[in-house]
Amino acid sequence: MTISGAWRRTAAGAGLLAADGTVTASIFAEMSALAVRTGAINLGQGFPDEDGPVEVLEAARRAIADGVNQYPPGRGTLELRQAISRHQHRFYGLSVDPDTEVLVTAGATEALAATILALLEPGDEVVTFEPFYDAYGGLIALGGGVHRTVPLRSPDFQPDLDLLRAAVTDRTRLIVVNDPHNPTGTVFSRETRELIVNLAHRHDALIVTDEVYEHLTFGVPHIPISTLPGAAERTVTISSGGKTFSLTGWKVGWLTAPAALVTAILAVKQFLTYVNGAPFQPAIAVGLDLPDAFYTATAQDLRAKRDVLARGLTTAGFSISQPRGSYFIVADATNLGYTDGVEFCRVLPELAGVVTVPVTAFCSPRYRADYAPLVRFAYCKKVEVLERAATQLSALSARAS
Ligand code: PMP
Numbered sequence: 001m002t003i004s005g006a007w008r009r010t011a012a013g014a015g016l017l018a019a020d021g022t023v024t025a026s027i028f029a030e031m032s033a034l035a036v037r038t039g040a041i042n043l044g045q046g047f048p049d050e051d052g053p054v055e056v057l058e059a060a061r062r063a064i065a066d067g068v069n070q071y072p073p074g075r076g077t078l079e080l081r082q083a084i085s086r087h088q089h090r091f092y093g094l095s096v097d098p099d100t101e102v103l104v105t106a107g108a109t110e111a112l113a114a115t116i117l118a119l120l121e122p123g124d125e126v127v128t129f130e131p132f133y134d135a136y137g138g139l140i141a142l143g144g145g146v147h148r149t150v151p152l153r154s155p156d157f158q159p160d161l162d163l164l165r166a167a168v169t170d171r172t173r174l175i176v177v178n179d180p181h182n183p184t185g186t187v188f189s190r191e192t193r194e195l196i197v198n199l200a201h202r203h204d205a206l207i208v209t210d211e212v213y214e215h216l217t218f219g220v221p222h223i224p225i226s227t228l229p230g231a232a233e234r235t236v237t238i239s240s241g242g243k244t245f246s247l248t249g250w251k252v253g254w255l256t257a258p259a260a261l262v263t264a265i266l267a268v269k270q271f272l273t274y275v276n277g278a279p280f281q282p283a284i285a286v287g288l289d290l291p292d293a294f295y296t297a298t299a300q301d302l303r304a305k306r307d308v309l310a311r312g313l314t315t316a317g318f319s320i321s322q323p324r325g326s327y328f329i330v331a332d333a334t335n336l337g338y339t340d341g342v343e344f345c346r347v348l349p350e351l352a353g354v355v356t357v358p359v360t361a362f363c364s365p366r367y368r369a370d371y372a373p374l375v376r377f378a379y380c381k382k383v384e385v386l387e388r389a390a391t392q393l394s395a396l397s398a399r400a401s
C-alpha cells in the first residue's frame with residue numbers, strides 16, 4: 001500500500017517515510033547501533049554513561065514500592081508541578097502557578113510536539129536556528145508548518161541578527177529557540193534574546209524555548225527568555241529532567257507558559273501520551289529540590305569532561321568549537337583530509353574505534369553543504385572513556401600527516 005501525502009499531516013506527507021515506505025532511523029539510533037556493532041566508543045548519541053543522583057534514583061524505587069504505579073493526573077503530579085514552580089523561582093526569579101501554568105510531559109520531546117501541534121495552523125511559519133535538533137523539523141512538518149531557519153556559523157555559532165530580523169515576519173507563528181544549543185554548544189547573547197522578544201512582539205509571534213541544557217553551562221549563566229521584559233506572556237518554556245539528572249531514559253519533561261497556552265497544549269497532550277512516568281515524577285521533584293551545590297558540581301564535572309575531549313580532539317588534528325553549554329563539541333575534520341562528515345562518521349569506528357554524528361543530520365537540505373565537514377562529539381561520558389577516545393583519535397593525525 002502506498003501512503004500518500006495528500007494530507008500533509010501523514011507521516012509520508014511530512015517527509016518522515018522513505019520512498020520505499022520504510023522509516024528512516026534517526027541519526028542517533030543509527031550511530032548508536034553502529035557503536036554496538038563495531039564495539040566503538042559511542043560519542044554520538046548524547047546520553048551519559050553514569051546514573052544520576054542517588055537521592056533521585058532512591059525516590060523512584062520508593063515510589064514504585066509505595067504503589068505510585070497508576071496514571072498520574074493529566075497535568076502531572078502536584079508535587080512535581082510545585083517543584084517545577086519552586087525551581088523556576090529559585091534559579092530565575094520566575095513565578096509560575098503550579099495549578100495552571102505548568103504541564104508535565106513525556107520528556108521535552110512531547111512538550112515540543114504538543115506545543116507545535118497545538119499552536120500551529122497549517123501554513124504558519126516557524127523560525128528556528130540551524131543546525132537544529134532533528135525533532136523540530138519533523139514536528140513542524142507534522143503540524144503542516146513551514147520551517148524557516150537562521151544559520152549559525154562557525155567558529156562561535158552566533159546568529160547574524162539581520163538574518164534573524166529578515167526571517168521573522170507576520171507569517172511567523174512560532175520562534176523556537178534552543179539555548180544552550182544542540183549541536184553547537186552555543187549560549188546565545190543578551191542581544192539575540194532581546195531581539196527575539198522584540199520580533200515576537202512586532203509580528204505577534206509566540207516563543208518556544210527548549211532549555212534542556214539549562215544547568216549545563218560553563219562560566220556563563222543560563223538566562224531563560226521568559227525572564228526578559230514582555231516575554232513571559234508569549235513564551236512556552238520547555239525543559240526536562242533527562243540532561244540535568246543524567247536520566248535520559250526516564251523521559252520526564254515539562255513546560256511552563258501562560259494558563260491559556262498550557263490549556264491549549266494540554267488539549268493535544270492528552271491524546272499523545274495522556275500521562276507518563278508515575279513513579280518518576282515524584283523522583284524528579286526530589287531532584288529539582290536538590291541544593292545549589294548539586295547543580296554547581298554537575299556543571300563543573302561536565303566542564304572538566306568537555307576540556308578532556310577538547311584537548312583530545314585538538315591533538316588529533318580537528319578544529320573545534322568552544323562550547324559554553326550542552327553535551328557537545330562540534331569538530332571540523334577538514335584538516336584530517338575529510339570534507340564529508342557523513343562519510344567520516346561511517347569510517348571513524350574502523351579508523352579510531354569512535355562513533356560520532358554528522359552535523360548535517362541537524363540541517364535542512366538548503367544548508368547541508370555549508371556544514372558538510374562538521375561532526376558532533378558528545379562529552380557526557382566518564383573521563384576514562386573520553387581519555388581512551390582521545391588516545392584512539394590521535395591515530396588520525398598520524399594518518400593525515
Ligand atoms: N531538545 C534538545 C535540544 C535535545 O538535545 C533533546 C535530547 N535530549 C531533547 C530536546 C529531547 O529531550 P527529552 O529526552 O527530554 O525528550
Ligand code: GLN
Nearest residue numbers: 028029044045046047182
Ligand atoms: N538528544 C540526544 C542527542 O542529541 C538524542 C536523543 C535521541 O536519540 N532522540 O544526541
